[in-house]
Amino acid sequence: MSTASTTRLTLPLTALFAVCFVAPLCVLVALSLAAGPDGGVATIGHYAAFVGDRFNASILFDTLWLGVKATLVCLLFGFPVAWICARAHVRWQSVLIFLVVLPILTSVVVRTFSWIVILGRHGLLNQIVLGLGLADEPLRLLYSEAGVIIVLAQVQMPLMVLPILTVLSRIDSNLFDASQALGAGQWRTLWRVAVPLSMPGIIAGCILTYAASITAFVTQTLIGGARLIYMPLFIYQQAVGANNWPFAAAISVIFMVAVLVVVAVLNGFGRRFEKHV
Amino acid sequence: MNSRNAFSRRDFLMAGSALGLGALLPGLARAAGEELVAATFPGTWNEAHRNILKPAFMKGIDASVVQSIILGTDQISRLEAAKGGTPPFDVAIFDSPQVLDAVKQGLIMEYPVAKSPHYGELLPAFQDKWGPKISMQVIGIAYNPERVKTPPTRWEDLWDPRYKGRVGLTALNSQLGIAFLAELNRIKGGTDADFGPAFKALRELLPSVGAIAANLGAYATLWQQEQVDIAPYNFNFVQTLKGKGVPVEFVVPETGPVGWQTSMHVVAGSRVPELATRYIDTHLDAAVQAAMMKPPYDVIPTNGKVALQGAMTQTIARTQADLEKIRGLDWAALNPQRSALIDRFNREIRA
Amino acid sequence: MESRRGHELHLAGITQRFGDYVAVRDIDLKIGAGELVALLGPSGCGKSTLLRIISGFMPQTEGKVFFDGEAVDHLPPNKRGVGIVFQNYALFPHMTIRQNIAYGLEVQRVPAARLKTRVDEMLDLVHMGEFAERYPRQLSGGQQQRIALARCLAVDPKILLLDEPFGALDKNLRLDMQIEVKRLQREYGITTVLVTHDQEEALSMADRVAVMSRGRIEQIASPTDIYDRPETLFVNQFVGSTNVLPGIAGEMAGAGQQVTLACGERIALAEGSRLATGAQVQVSIRPEHLTLQTAPLDNAITGVIKAVMPLGPQVLYDIAVGDGTDIKVSVPRKRGDEFLLSGTRIFAAPVPPAGYRAFPV
Ligand SMILES: Nc1ncnc2c1ncn2[C@@H]1O[C@H](COP(=O)(O)OP(=O)(O)O)[C@@H](O)[C@H]1O
Ligand SMILES: [Mg+2]
Numbered sequence: 001m002s003t004a005s006t007t008r009l010t011l012p013l014t015a016l017f018a019v020c021f022v023a024p025l026c027v028l029v030a031l032s033l034a035a036g037p038d039g040g041v042a043t044i045g046h047y048a049a050f051v052g053d054r055f056n057a058s059i060l061f062d063t064l065w066l067g068v069k070a071t072l073v074c075l076l077f078g079f080p081v082a083w084i085c086a087r088a089h090v091r092w093q094s095v096l097i098f099l100v101v102l103p104i105l106t107s108v109v110v111r112t113f114s115w116i117v118i119l120g121r122h123g124l125l126n127q128i129v130l131g132l133g134l135a136d137e138p139l140r141l142l143y144s145e146a147g148v149i150i151v152l153a154q155v156q157m158p159l160m161v162l163p164i165l166t167v168l169s170r171i172d173s174n175l176f177d178a179s180q181a182l183g184a185g186q187w188r189t190l191w192r193v194a195v196p197l198s199m200p201g202i203i204a205g206c207i208l209t210y211a212a213s214i215t216a217f218v219t220q221t222l223i224g225g226a227r228l229i230y231m232p233l234f235i236y237q238q239a240v241g242a243n244n245w246p247f248a249a250a251i252s253v254i255f256m257v258a259v260l261v262v263v264a265v266l267n268g269f270g271r272r273f274e275k276h277v
Numbered sequence: 278m279n280s281r282n283a284f285s286r287r288d289f290l291m292a293g294s295a296l297g298l299g300a301l302l303p304g305l306a307r308a309a310g311e312e313l314v315a316a317t318f319p320g321t322w323n324e325a326h327r328n329i330l331k332p333a334f335m336k337g338i339d340a341s342v343v344q345s346i347i348l349g350t351d352q353i354s355r356l357e358a359a360k361g362g363t364p365p366f367d368v369a370i371f372d373s374p375q376v377l378d379a380v381k382q383g384l385i386m387e388y389p390v391a392k393s394p395h396y397g398e399l400l401p402a403f404q405d406k407w408g409p410k411i412s413m414q415v416i417g418i419a420y421n422p423e424r425v426k427t428p429p430t431r432w433e434d435l436w437d438p439r440y441k442g443r444v445g446l447t448a449l450n451s452q453l454g455i456a457f458l459a460e461l462n463r464i465k466g467g468t469d470a471d472f473g474p475a476f477k478a479l480r481e482l483l484p485s486v487g488a489i490a491a492n493l494g495a496y497a498t499l500w501q502q503e504q505v506d507i508a509p510y511n512f513n514f515v516q517t518l519k520g521k522g523v524p525v526e527f528v529v530p531e532t533g534p535v536g537w538q539t540s541m542h543v544v545a546g547s548r549v550p551e552l553a554t555r556y557i558d559t560h561l562d563a564a565v566q567a568a569m570m571k572p573p574y575d576v577i578p579t580n581g582k583v584a585l586q587g588a589m590t591q592t593i594a595r596t597q598a599d600l601e602k603i604r605g606l607d608w609a610a611l612n613p614q615r616s617a618l619i620d621r622f623n624r625e626i627r628a
Numbered sequence: 629m630e631s632r633r634g635h636e637l638h639l640a641g642i643t644q645r646f647g648d649y650v651a652v653r654d655i656d657l658k659i660g661a662g663e664l665v666a667l668l669g670p671s672g673c674g675k676s677t678l679l680r681i682i683s684g685f686m687p688q689t690e691g692k693v694f695f696d697g698e699a700v701d702h703l704p705p706n707k708r709g710v711g712i713v714f715q716n717y718a719l720f721p722h723m724t725i726r727q728n729i730a731y732g733l734e735v736q737r738v739p740a741a742r743l744k745t746r747v748d749e750m751l752d753l754v755h756m757g758e759f760a761e762r763y764p765r766q767l768s769g770g771q772q773q774r775i776a777l778a779r780c781l782a783v784d785p786k787i788l789l790l791d792e793p794f795g796a797l798d799k800n801l802r803l804d805m806q807i808e809v810k811r812l813q814r815e816y817g818i819t820t821v822l823v824t825h826d827q828e829e830a831l832s833m834a835d836r837v838a839v840m841s842r843g844r845i846e847q848i849a850s851p852t853d854i855y856d857r858p859e860t861l862f863v864n865q866f867v868g869s870t871n872v873l874p875g876i877a878g879e880m881a882g883a884g885q886q887v888t889l890a891c892g893e894r895i896a897l898a899e900g901s902r903l904a905t906g907a908q909v910q911v912s913i914r915p916e917h918l919t920l921q922t923a924p925l926d927n928a929i930t931g932v933i934k935a936v937m938p939l940g941p942q943v944l945y946d947i948a949v950g951d952g953t954d955i956k957v958s959v960p961r962k963r964g965d966e967f968l969l970s971g972t973r974i975f976a977a978p979v980p981p982a983g984y985r986a987f988p989v
Contacts, residue, residue: 113498229623
């Protein structure tokens, strides 16, 4: 294709990208530099205020850290699920993939509310725990970080499983057989062959789960409550509760940059594996 | 699920207003002819407006009405975003604190009293030149009668060690949260300039607190899941939960009822101000208010001709005269502190 | 390199079913230590299935697998000590050549120093020393194949299984690699099963060839016997090319049995045929086992030359015989020879020791 026609083809896309992404971003940055709600002189005061306060920084850190924990839990369960799907007989494969994708078909709100029913003081899990006599008092699962991590991991599971599954099912199954024929057991084969070769999928899955987990306002607030403050709730409170839009914009920008850094690191890590596949 | 609705609209608003689309889109959506867009709150408010207000309003006129569920703070943001263009809705519904913001920003117009036949029937306390009060919200103590055997009588009962781990609270982004904090401050001897006493009491309460909901939607879920047994709550929300079979009762503490008012306003720049006025006036009609007073709505009336009935007479007010005596809050003093209060609250409660 | 004793492989009554479909049917096969046996057959006849059973990736429906007289059916693939070279080589793409070869040794926890010498030794063996630090995708097909072989041999497997190992190579390279693999196999004395659908490959490399059809072994014999003394019409047709003429078995006449062909000729079969008199038979004779002459010949089929095709060292004649069927005759081309012309009436007869072979229908 000639460069001229390529340009003509990509032009609408570029325009769409500019209108839908770059423009709002510019407005966001501009807003974050406004002195007061009604504009005024540009200032980096909001950024300084955020950075200068350890409380704010700890919210950012906790949010990023929450993402790491949720992503790791998701990976821990997601990889085996993807592995089982990929190695399953064709007949079962479609059933398994359907089960994996099922959560996407229901709203995240519905899924989160179901978890409230499961994790609540009188919820399913506590009834089992009490019924088996494992504890005298109901466990505090709801409104705890552990609860948030569990629910995030489940709710975002398809985002982890699907990219891994895609990569795994493209791997030549002879490689697994070759590994076994050379004496390696299932675990070594998994660790030395399947995991490195599915790294691009793992990285993609991690980026998706991570980004989804740290911005999961609904899950974070419904399962975590107000005592566990993460960035989305923080931004929401500043914007809507306190009507402090410039500060909300500033912390949005900071949050975005922090997330981009994490994603870039993950991406760079993934690039190292890409060339082999 | 209301919180979710509010959130997605918020996302959209942020993107839209950033592009100046906020002003553009409603204009596009507005069909030719007489169509009224009225804001309503999520939950029972929305149901009452759909089932009672809308049919009453439509009687005898050739117009259509769209009722759009938006939280008060979101209405302010959307009107601000659309300033200078056609507003996204014609009738706003606010709680007391937002009225001040809306007036300050010039988002609403003065209510055309002359064109509102039922306005004069309102109790004096509920008349307001920026728009009539259509109801009241009253806070008190909600408790689960199955687990709290002796009904609480005072706010201090929340601190009772018997309820350790079972007390609920809500964050300050709702009126409920702010109102509770302000009332607590008052009882503990604080002033609007000094919230120290309230926060000191809060700190002492925290060990008893089982959960702090991030928003009112989550707060209702706490009760439905019986995650908390005793907490400050709105009279109306308690009635809604009771209607759904949730074991919950409402008492007004002996320090008396505290509350704020809910009002309706004609949005500045509305293309159909007459229709908007008529819509609001319909809400003032004694027959409409009497219908909304019945369960499952339990909307507290403001029209002096409506005789009080039902649950509200057992807890809040026996007569119209009692309604006027419900203590309000000084929102003019509270509003500017909101940001600071939220910030301080966050730091106090953070796990 | 130490010389080692190969291991014996014995398949006893192996049957493999996939639902109602029988992919491998009652296979009995004994392969001696250091022997190279080729499984030859058309695609889908069950060759790979048999390899998967030997290697332990697929538990057979019936029968037993023995290595050196010991049943190995309970052993998973990683405990059987079987080396496999796959058609697509299956080198680990994320590992260097050195890492690929070291993989199996690491599994065995070979100490680092010994591991390195061993890998170098294997690299030398396949003449790939200078490629040690490259990745598989940087090598050509033939080079990848050598590495696959080296990786396999590095762990000293009891049995070497090669599944269509040369299928992905072009013709010239294929011949080189066949010689190379044969050399390594001899040097190592490793018992080897080679799966192929290429008869030349099987005949040139194997000590014995097992011709398979529809899950069965039709014949297992030395390449010469497979070619010259096929026991079934299938083997005869699949290995090399042959003329097939229908006929009816007659009386014994001296050493060979008489057959009356559908084209009207009466011929005598090679020695050793014992077919029921009056039975329908297919008579088979290879084109290069026939000679042509214009003068009458003993035990000949008569016909008329339809076409002459000089094919380099051979001349192929297409000859119409009595009932409208054709036979082909391949004659070595000698210097100064004139071709016979189309339309010439000729006599075609087997050149001893070859003779007509007949198979019951
Ligand atoms: N796992 C399986 N499930 C069902 N049928 C199979 C399976 N593996 C092989 N087959 C069938 O068994 C037959 C023999 O296959 P295979 O051994 O791969 O033949 P080839 O001689 O070409 O290597 C084929 O018809 C194939 O479709
Ligand atoms: Mg095969």
